[in-house]
Amino acid sequence: MFFGFSEEERMVQKSVRDMLEKYCQIVDVRAFMNNPTVSDEIQSLFGKQGLLGILEPNEGKVTGVTYAILISQEAGRAVLPYPLLENLVGLYALKTCEQHGNLINDVEAGKSMLTIAWRNYETMAIRTEKGFSLSGKLLEVPFAADADKIIATVRIPGTGYTPLEEETVVVLDRSNPAVSFRKRTGFDETYPIYDVYLDDYPLLETDIVQGLGMGIGHKLMCKVEQLGALLSASEMVGSSERALYDTVEYTKQRKQFNTVIAKFQALKHMAADMYLQVESAKSAIEYAAWALExxxxxxxxxxxxxxxxxxxxxxxxxxxAIQMQGGIGFTWENDLHLFFKRVTRSAALLGDTYTHNERIAKYVLDRISTEKHILEENYQHTI
Incomplete structure (x- = not known):
């Protein structure tokens, strides 16, 4: 069995890296921080290369995950100021439904931009004669000021037996007069977040993804969050890998006591440990991508x-990496703080370490309990 990437997958990764090295350099990222508006050129380039619609639902499976993690890795390497993750998994969500074909085509072509409201606050829809009236607040929505459409989960009372079953995934038009937003002060200035307010938003049946309540929306959003968590992890790997290699190059230039610091044993050990962590993270992500596909x-x-x-x-x-670069590593002029802030934000998005460790523990305990039950049943049959 071959464990690795195909020639086509590596070609796609190299193509994205070359594109971002040309159109998304650190100087461009810093320019975005001063004027947080998504580049039309970047959006158009992703659309022309056919990268945004790479994830496809396929009879309970997801195809294109391996391509998606490689693309996301390059986005993390470039600290890309564009909601790539939200567009990739947002398109996946739309493709599970047959009534959003025009929007899917526009987003895949780079003509429209999606974002996802990962959190909401008492956002609820009430049935009216023409559809539904939606009011509430969506919290910390990435790039809400630039996006054309917002994918969100809202509650529609009466469509399920519990609040979770009443959750419904909808597509909102950001330019609707019923939508307003306020920019929040975020830790990562390369990924601006907004609180979005909905006041009597006219929600139509055609705005609903898959179906009303009955657990459909909750199940779909769980899948979207699962994919988002994996792509977020892949972005972090890209950022940390670039920080590692840029720092190693720095140690080959920096001298102390007339000797390049790359020769110091302590820094060699640090770099080796950093490399091990990056490669281990890559392996975990690649296995998860295979498991999903x-x-x-x-x-x-x-x-x-x-x-x-x-x-x-x-x-x-x-x-x-910041410590290895010494005093210069802690300055605003050094680029490492951009990567550190992006990684810190991504680490908290869609479940932090503690949250996912809890899920792993629950999975292991449930599996042990199931296996114990099977053993007990087999034992009873033998006596």
Whole structure:
């Protein structure tokens, strides 16, 4: 069995890296921080290369996950100021439904931009003669000021037996007069977040993804969050890997006591430990991607393992990179703080290390309990 990437997958990764090295350099990222508006050129380039619609639902499985993690890795390497993750998994959500074909085509072509409201606050829809009236607040929505459409989960009372069953995934038009937003002060200035307010938003049946309540929306959003967690982990790997290699190059230039510091044994050991953590995170992510594409029973735990490990490892790697660069590593002029802030934000998104470790523990305990039950039943049959 071959364990690795195909020639086509590596070609796609190289193509994205070359594109971002040309159109998304650190100077462009810093320019975005001063004027947080998404580049039309970047959006158009992703659309022209056919990268945004790479994830496809396929009879309970997801295809294109391996391509998606490689693309996300390059986005993390470039600290890309664009909601790539939200567009990739947002398109996946739309493709599970047959009534959003025009929007899917526009987003895939780079003509429209999606974002996802990962959190909401008492956002509820009430039935009216023409559809539904939606009011509430969506919290910390990435790039809400630039996005054309917002994918969100809202409650529609009466469509399920519990609040979770009443959850429904909808597509909102950001330009509607019923939508307003306020920019929040975020830790990562390369990924601006907004609180979005909905006041009597006219929600139509055509705005609903898959169907009303009955657990459909909750199940879909759980899958979207699962994919988002994996791609977020892949972004962190890209950021930490670049921080590692840029720092190693720095140690080859910096001299102390007339000797390049790359020769110091302590720094060699630090770099080796950092490399081990980056490569281990890559392996966990690649396995999780395979599990999702294969529909493996361990896919859920594999994603949690990847996200939990990468969240801790990436912050450690970039923190060590800052220390290896000494005093200059702590300055605003040094680029490492951009990677550190991006990784810190991503580590908290869609479940931090503690949250995913809890899920792993629950999975292991449930599996032990099931196996114990099977053994007990077999024992009873033999006596």
């Amino acid at each position: 294969a529909g493996d029973a361990e896919a859920e735990s594999a994603v949690s393992i990847a996200k939990a490990y990468t969240s801790t490892a990436s912050k450690k790697v970039i923190g060590d």
